[in-house]
Structures are given as structure tokens and as C-alpha cells.
Amino acid sequence: GNSVTQMEGPVTLSEEAFLTINCTYTATGYPSLFWYVQYPGEGLQLLLKATKADDKGSNKGFEATYRKETTSFHLEKGSVQVSDSAVYFCGRSGGSNYKLTFGKGTLLTVNP
């Protein structure tokens, strides 16, 4: 079946550090891939997405590239800020009725 595996963390970084959160997915079908972000006390918000191989999604300085050969969709940011502290979820589509499958989430804490 469909599954997503992401780095569980927690991840703690200093402000302006480089961020990578790894995500891999099962290769069944032709999924779209997503990164969602959840700030404390809130619901999930779509951060970025990619719908086909070699697409790069980007938003707010975050990037992720859809790599079919490695079944990966790693999230990166060149210089994190304290305001980026949140939980990040990787997800893939491809299930019936437009269901999404999510990873377990990665807690990122950025210290000043």
C-alpha cells in the first residue's frame, strides 16, 4: 500500500542554519507529493507540493524536489528562522477518493 517515511526528529537548529528533513514514499502509481506545516495550536497548512517527477515545489524559502529515482521528497531551507519552529508533515496522494497518506511528522525547533 501507500506509505510515507520521514525523519522523526525532533530537530533543533540555530537561527540561520541549513535545514533538511528527509522524506521517502512508496513508488506505487503516480502520486503528488506535499509538505504541510503545523504551527503550535493550529491545523495543518499546505507548505508546498509537486505533482510529477523532477518538479520542484517552493514556498517561504522552503524547497523540495520530486525525485522518482530515489522515491524522495526532502524538504530544505537555506537559512531557518525562529518563526519556522513547527511540525512538518510529508504526504503523498494516490489513494482512492483523493485520500492522502502522511508521515508521522518532524518537530523543528529553531533557537535564536
Next chain:
Amino acid sequence: DAGITQSPRHKVTETGTPVTLRCHQTENHRYMYWYRQDPGHGLRLIHYSYGVKDTDKGEVSDGYSVSRSKTEDFLLTLESATSSQTSVYFCAISDMDLNEQFFGPGTRLTVL
């Protein structure tokens, strides 16, 4: 922001009592989903709906039922709440022309 509201936002109840959570959308999206979020498990799908009166089970549906009598409302019912159902519940919506889900703000349920 997508127009999704959840009510109540917080609820404390006792074991054995019935509980109903409501999700309301103003986007006229066809698909609606209920998830629960627990530490170490990420987001897990409880039930979903692919149209009025059309619903199906997700991966953790035991102990839950749903109803959708009109496009804008999706109700989640715990017939007899148990402590294991203490969680944060999120509703999400999707449209078949989009490839992403939009999430509500969540309901924190505590079963004593």
C-alpha cells in the same frame, strides 16, 4: 484560507458518554475527511466522505461513526467515548480538481 470550521474546539467528557464533533465548510468541496492526531502516530484517517450520504472507513474507524446529510457538514460521532479516544481531531476538505487537502483548526477532546 479555506472556509472550514470545527466545533467545539475543546471538549472534556466522561467515559461512556456520546460525543459529536462537527465540521462545517463553505467551499462546496466534495470530499471531507476526519483525522485524529496523536504523539508518535502522526495523522490517521478515521472516516471520509466522497459526497452527500456517501462515506467510508479509514484506517482507525472502530468506535466512530460519521454522517453527511448536506455538502457543508460532516459529523463525527463517538457513540460511547473511551479514554483511548482522547486526541486532537482534524477535519479536512478536498475538491477533485485540486490535489491537496485543506484542514480545519482542530478539536481537542479529552475523555476522562
